Amino acid sequence: MPTVMELYQLLPKTNCKKCGESTCMAFAVALLSRKKNIQECPPVLEGKFKEQKDKLESLLLPAAGAEETGLIVHPELCTGCGNCVVACPVDVANDPKGAGIGGAPTNDKVIFRVLDGKVVASNIKECRRFGMNRVLCYACIDPCPTGAIEFV
Amino acid sequence: MGIDIGKFLKNPEYEIKITTYRDIFQAEALERDRFGEEYRKLSAAIMMSKNDMKRMGFKPGDRVKLTNDNGSIVVELRESKREEPGGVAFMVNSPWSNALVSGDTGGRGIPEFKNISAMISLAKEEVTTIERLIIVR
Amino acid sequence: MVTCTCTGCALLCEDIDVIIENNRVKEVKNACRRGAARIRGCVNRLEPSVNKKQADIDTSIKKAAEILKNARSPMLFGWGNSTCEAQVKGIELAKRLNAIIDDNSSFCQGLLIERILKKKFRTCSLEDIRNRADVLIYWGSDAQDSQPRHLSRFSYFPRGEHRQHGYEEDRTAAVIDVRESSTAKICKGHFYRIPTGGDRELILALMDALSGKVPKYDKRVLELAGIMKKAECGAIFAGIGLTYSIKDDPDILVALADKLPNFNIMPMVGHYNMRGFNENLFKETGFVNRIRFEGRPVHNDGYAVVEALRQKSIDALLVIGSDPLSSLPGSIVSHLADIPVICIDPCVTLTSRIAAVTIPCAVSGVESGGSAVRMDGRVVELPGIIENNHLSDQEIMTGLMEAL
Numbered sequence: 001m002p003t004v005m006e007l008y009q010l011l012p013k014t015n016c017k018k019c020g021e022s023t024c025m026a027f028a029v030a031l032l033s034r035k036k037n038i039q040e041c042p043p044v045l046e047g048k049f050k051e052q053k054d055k056l057e058s059l060l061l062p063a064a065g066a067e068e069t070g071l072i073v074h075p076e077l078c079t080g081c082g083n084c085v086v087a088c089p090v091d092v093a094n095d096p097k098g099a100g101i102g103g104a105p106t107n108d109k110v111i112f113r114v115l116d117g118k119v120v121a122s123n124i125k126e127c128r129r130f131g132m133n134r135v136l137c138y139a140c141i142d143p144c145p146t147g148a149i150e151f152v
Numbered sequence: 153m154g155i156d157i158g159k160f161l162k163n164p165e166y167e168i169k170i171t172t173y174r175d176i177f178q179a180e181a182l183e184r185d186r187f188g189e190e191y192r193k194l195s196a197a198i199m200m201s202k203n204d205m206k207r208m209g210f211k212p213g214d215r216v217k218l219t220n221d222n223g224s225i226v227v228e229l230r231e232s233k234r235e236e237p238g239g240v241a242f243m244v245n246s247p248w249s250n251a252l253v254s255g256d257t258g259g260r261g262i263p264e265f266k267n268i269s270a271m272i273s274l275a276k277e278e279v280t281t282i283e284r285l286i287i288v289r
Numbered sequence: 290m291v292t293c294t295c296t297g298c299a300l301l302c303e304d305i306d307v308i309i310e311n312n313r314v315k316e317v318k319n320a321c322r323r324g325a326a327r328i329r330g331c332v333n334r335l336e337p338s339v340n341k342k343q344a345d346i347d348t349s350i351k352k353a354a355e356i357l358k359n360a361r362s363p364m365l366f367g368w369g370n371s372t373c374e375a376q377v378k379g380i381e382l383a384k385r386l387n388a389i390i391d392d393n394s395s396f397c398q399g400l401l402i403e404r405i406l407k408k409k410f411r412t413c414s415l416e417d418i419r420n421r422a423d424v425l426i427y428w429g430s431d432a433q434d435s436q437p438r439h440l441s442r443f444s445y446f447p448r449g450e451h452r453q454h455g456y457e458e459d460r461t462a463a464v465i466d467v468r469e470s471s472t473a474k475i476c477k478g479h480f481y482r483i484p485t486g487g488d489r490e491l492i493l494a495l496m497d498a499l500s501g502k503v504p505k506y507d508k509r510v511l512e513l514a515g516i517m518k519k520a521e522c523g524a525i526f527a528g529i530g531l532t533y534s535i536k537d538d539p540d541i542l543v544a545l546a547d548k549l550p551n552f553n554i555m556p557m558v559g560h561y562n563m564r565g566f567n568e569n570l571f572k573e574t575g576f577v578n579r580i581r582f583e584g585r586p587v588h589n590d591g592y593a594v595v596e597a598l599r600q601k602s603i604d605a606l607l608v609i610g611s612d613p614l615s616s617l618p619g620s621i622v623s624h625l626a627d628i629p630v631i632c633i634d635p636c637v638t639l640t641s642r643i644a645a646v647t648i649p650c651a652v653s654g655v656e657s658g659g660s661a662v663r664m665d666g667r668v669v670e671l672p673g674i675i676e677n678n679h680l681s682d683q684e685i686m687t688g689l690m691e692a693l
Contacts, residue, residue, distance in 0.1 A: 079176045080321035081433060082441040083475070087456065092448065102419060102447030104304035104319035116317050117180070117325030143446060145433045145471035171467055171485050174559075176323050176434045183297070183326035185333060186615070186638065222620040234469040240485060242468060247615045247639060255621030261579070261593025262396050262536045263618050266467075266529075267485050286614060286639050 369560025370610030372659025429530020
């Protein structure tokens with residue numbers, strides 16, 4: 001997943017507000033959290049920004065992957081409390097002596113980990129919402145106080 | 153040139169109760185830079201319920217002056233995103249909220265950090281800077 | 290990668306992995322948003338100074354010692370962000386100077402911690418909570434924002450020895466608060482909203498309900514009393530919302546606890562080692578704060594930092610790891626303009642800006658080691674993880690003693 005700064009560096013940085021956000025930085029945050037898409041930035045669609053636009057699109061492509069699994073983390077809302085890390089039944093099953101009892105994950109099989117104060121999701125294919133016996137699980141969403149995780 | 157009729161209208165004042173709380177995003181900003189823009193933005197604000205704001209004729213984003221015997225500050229008004237019955241406004245604990253806290257503790261040494269009465273009115277002034285709060289009166 | 294203890298709050302999380310590159314923090318794993326910011330450090334490091342002019346650290350320490358020596362009634366204040374080792378030295382320094390010593394608990398959780406240390410409340414460890422607790426009451430406490438990993442590491446979400454089925458089945462969590470806090474959002478079904486200052490009234494109603502009397506109160510109190518009565522192992526996490534509200538009669542909470550034989554009381558502490566200071570001073574004097582040494586320790590509410598400043602009864606102030614100009618009522622800090630202030634902190638603070646002497650120190654837990662007391666009383670080691678040239682709080686205290 002790209003960082004906000006990577007996206008911001010590719011934007012026109014004119015703060016023209018045409019996208020509805022007050023700054024290009026805010027637009028970069030919105031891009032990252034999938035609240036906006038590149039088409040909503042009129043200047044970047046102009047010919048001279050073609051290279052930047054292509055780069056932005058490729059950076060945001062893994063999103064297609066995230067959409068396939070549907071899980072989105074909004075890092076700007078996350079407090080890093082780790083409730084999802086501990087409440088996720090996959091994390092409990094895959095790391096019963098670490099995440100399962102409230103501690104830091106002790107292996108790489110968990111879905112949620114907290115890096116620099118914000119949660120990061122990986123191993124998303126392990127999520128109970130996918131595969132043959134999928135269930136509509138809300139275990140990571142219910143314990144989140146800020147709505148930082150959603151499935152789309 | 154238009155006439156600013158606002159200045160001919162009486163600026164109504166209302167009595168409000170304020171309670172303070174903690175916010176992790178503000179605490180993060182404090183750890184990083186207590187003189188920074190982020191800390192100011194997350195501290196120099198008061199949250200009110202939609203109904204309270206409507207009753208007083210305020211709208212989100214207005215600058216408001218909060219005044220009592222202990223001090224006077226200008227902060228930004230925001231609509232509480234929480235479910236609120238109204239009647240109480242909220243501020244994150246900070247030097248801004250502390251400017252309104254009484255030092256009179258009945259000799260017990262614990263001020264009423266969470267039970268503040270103040271008057272609120274629209275303000276033309278800019279939001280109080282942290283530099284202003286360091287000027288010891 | 291190294292493992293460190295987070296000093297962002299009094300949970301003292303010991304499972305923080307930090308990647309260091311070129312002696313700087315590159316990545317912080319497992320810490321919450323606030324903890325990660327604490328470990329990464331502030332942008333404005335404090336520089337040593339005397340009378341607002343840059344000085345070397347030895348000159349600053351010497352000048353500080355001189356100020357304290359010449360003062361008739363000096364106060365040493367702060368301590369919640371210092372290691373136990375520095376606190377013990379600080380208490381020694383106060384004795385040596387016949388000074389007043391007080392800490393943030395004086396206007397925070399001191400009232401409840403004192404009662405814990407005097408064994409007026411039943412209490413337990415956070416591990417006991419994880420392994421056994423089935424009813425959790427967050428009262429005037431928004432743990433999610435103040436002790437962000439409390440619910441995930443210990444109280445609500447983890448599986449414990451006797452709580453193996455997950456939180457929905459095994460635990461009931463309720464929030465009593467004036468505001469729909471983040472913690473209240475998580476405990477949706479069991480949020481009890483009270484008016485500001487309404488805690489005492491609810492305590493009395495709960496005591497009635499627990500004794501089988503009909504309380505004159507909203508009937509939801511019966512539901513709450515029912516949950517509490519059924520607890521095998523309950524805990525009341527008492528936040529400063531509750532403490533401030535019952536500050537005139539804190540023993541009312543002792544009376545409620547007496548009616549709840551299966552419950553533990555745990556004051557929710559913010560500063561990482563506030564409880565450490567309370568325990569260290571208690572061992573020495575029998576009190577948790579507000580002490581003046583006059584050959585023997587004398588406890589008086591007039592020695593509370595708030596009262597001392599309001600009454601203008603001190604003539605020099607040493608501040609360590611605290612920012613009174615930021616955290617005390619604006620109306621009483623004017624006295625700080627009239628007396629010499631010595632500020633010891635890793636970072637520039639509001640107080641350091643007006644201080645006569647500033648002495649920079651290492652960030653404890655990151656740049657210096659030692660030990661600290663977690664909010665439940667367990668002693669936790671803090672390994673320092675980054676090499677640096679800053680003096681630790683403890684070394685500065687030793688320097689002050691030597692300069693005297």
